[in-house]
Amino acid sequence: MLSKRIIACLDVRDGSVVKGINFEGLRRAGDPAELAERYNAEGIDELVILDVTATIEGRRALEATIREVSSRLFIPLAVGGGIRAESDAAAAIEAGADKVSINSAALSDPALVTTLAERYGSQAVVVAVDAKRNGDRFDVFARSGRVAANRDAVEWAVEAEARGAGEILLTSIDRDGTRSGFDCALTAAVSSAVSIPVIASGGAGTFDHFFDVFTGGKADAALAASIFHYREYTIRQCKEYLASVGVPVRL
Amino acid sequence: MKIALIDYRAGNLTSVRKGFAAVGAELFTPSDPSALAGAGGIVVPGVGHFGATAFLDEGWRREIQAAVADGVPLLGICLGLQWLFEGSEEAPLPGLGALAGQCARLPPIVKVPHVGWNSLEVTRPSSLLEDVPAGAQVYFTHSFAAPVTADCVAATTHGVRFAAAVQRGNVWGVQFHPEKSGRPGLQILDNFTTLVRKQPAANLQTPAANREQPAANREPRAT
Numbered sequence: 001m002l003s004k005r006i007i008a009c010l011d012v013r014d015g016s017v018v019k020g021i022n023f024e025g026l027r028r029a030g031d032p033a034e035l036a037e038r039y040n041a042e043g044i045d046e047l048v049i050l051d052v053t054a055t056i057e058g059r060r061a062l063e064a065t066i067r068e069v070s071s072r073l074f075i076p077l078a079v080g081g082g083i084r085a086e087s088d089a090a091a092a093i094e095a096g097a098d099k100v101s102i103n104s105a106a107l108s109d110p111a112l113v114t115t116l117a118e119r120y121g122s123q124a125v126v127v128a129v130d131a132k133r134n135g136d137r138f139d140v141f142a143r144s145g146r147v148a149a150n151r152d153a154v155e156w157a158v159e160a161e162a163r164g165a166g167e168i169l170l171t172s173i174d175r176d177g178t179r180s181g182f183d184c185a186l187t188a189a190v191s192s193a194v195s196i197p198v199i200a201s202g203g204a205g206t207f208d209h210f211f212d213v214f215t216g217g218k219a220d221a222a223l224a225a226s227i228f229h230y231r232e233y234t235i236r237q238c239k240e241y242l243a244s245v246g247v248p249v250r251l
Numbered sequence: 252m253k254i255a256l257i258d259y260r261a262g263n264l265t266s267v268r269k270g271f272a273a274v275g276a277e278l279f280t281p282s283d284p285s286a287l288a289g290a291g292g293i294v295v296p297g298v299g300h301f302g303a304t305a306f307l308d309e310g311w312r313r314e315i316q317a318a319v320a321d322g323v324p325l326l327g328i329c330l331g332l333q334w335l336f337e338g339s340e341e342a343p344l345p346g347l348g349a350l351a352g353q354c355a356r357l358p359p360i361v362k363v364p365h366v367g368w369n370s371l372e373v374t375r376p377s378s379l380l381e382d383v384p385a386g387a388q389v390y391f392t393h394s395f396a397a398p399v400t401a402d403c404v405a406a407t408t409h410g411v412r413f414a415a416a417v418q419r420g421n422v423w424g425v426q427f428h429p430e431k432s433g434r435p436g437l438q439i440l441d442n443f444t445t446l447v448r449k450q451p452a453a454n455l456q457t458p459a460a461n462r463e464q465p466a467a468n469r470e471p472r473a474t
Contacts, residue, residue: 001369001370001408002361002365002367002368002369002409003367003368003369003388004367005367005368040433045367045368070265070266070269071269074269074270074273074430074431074432074433074434074436074437075390075431075432075433076390076392076431093263093265094263094265095265096265096266096269098263098266098431120263120298120299121298121299121300122299122364122394123298123299123364123366123392123393124263124298166364166366166392167366195359195362195363196362196363196364196366197362197364197366197367220362220366220367221367250368250388
């Protein structure tokens with residue numbers, strides 16, 4: 001049976017891992033390669049390196065970090081942040097990324113999704129959707145949550161799939177860094193509307209939050225950063241708990 | 252003994268290179284079919300659309316078949332495994348035909364593509380999966396899959412039971428990505444590298460075009 005994936009996200013700025021709350025107030029949380037090694041030893045299923053300030057400051061994802069991490073770890077590695085054109089994606093993939101995650105660029109140029117899918121295959125193209133609640137609906141935001149994209153999250157995810165996305169990385173801006181739980185209503189709405197896997201992100205605080213998003217939230221994978229960075233819980237403890245409550249995981 | 256990694260422009264080979272480097276294998280990328288001569292092993296990787304295998308034209312097929320007939324181990328990874336079969340409903344192109352059967356799309360009752368870690372159900376012992384623990388999980392990402400036949404050495408289930416690893420003689424294939432499957436994946440790459448090293452030196456081949464060999468020997472095995 002296909003396991004539910006636990007994905008660790010390394011938000012990287014200037015070569016260090018950082019973490020903010022609601023996309024603001026970044027603080028340092030360690031060296032990317034060291035954290036990646038620790039997560040791998042604990043049984044992480046996949047890694048995402050996000051250059052969190054790249055889009056704003058016009059920097060590409062940190063190729064040196066990608067090279068270092070990908071030559072030590074033999075698990076899937078996705079890279080996002082600052083990927084605005086085919087050449088940015090090519091640089092990340094040449095450096096060792098298996099997938100690229102595109103967000104703002106996909107919103108402003110949806111054809112880029114198709115271009116990348118045709119060149120590298122859909123499995124290499126993750127469309128990241130940052131969404132915020134607006135009544136019963138979810139609005140999409142671009143540029144690290146700063147600019148309203150005037151798109152509905154479910155509709156945009158469906159379009160992204162049609163254009164060739166292989167996965168959706170769905171982040172709740174409301175829950176990001178709050179540790180108050182994933183937005184299961186958001187995840188379930190998107191996951192039910194697409195046939196490709198949906199990675200839930202934003203709000204992981206307890207093991208039960210993972211259980212909730214894998215069951216009611218219909219997520220195929222869940223991404224977390226701060227819950228694992230500060231060693232409060234290990235990934236292995238989280239997976240053992242999930243296995244004990246009947247969620248298929250890789251142990 | 253060097254392993255030829257065939258680059259047919261379907262996806263990125265960086266990860267496969269890094270995986271083989273981690274187990275101490277030496278790879279080279281032949282620029283044309285004649286450069287396959289002398290390869291101790293052949294790896295056909297690949298991600299993406301079956302249509303991309305159109306790159307592997309008659310010249311490549313002839314050299315690959317000749318090498319296989321000489322006993323050179325061949326490993327297909329992901330799309331490379333699907334190409335070992337007769338074809339795929341994804342695109343109207345012939346596969347290598349080394350294995351009988353057609354690849355088909357995974358059923359829409361589950362999320363497609365099948366992305367993530369899933370377990371291997373060993374169906375018969377094989378040197379490729381030696382020392383891989385029972386029930387080991389490996390990383391998949393694909394939408395089409397090969398049927399479970401007598402050539403299957405491990406099966407996996409996602410909506411349907413499909414061939415996760417195959418073997419027929421010295422032709423091997425894995426639907427998953429050993430280069431992205433942690434420790435069991437590296438073990439598999441190491442096992443393939445061992446198969447390559449064990450090969451008698453006499454198997455070092457010359458280009459098929461330069462040899463006098465009955466054409467029948469170059470055909471895929473009867474299936």
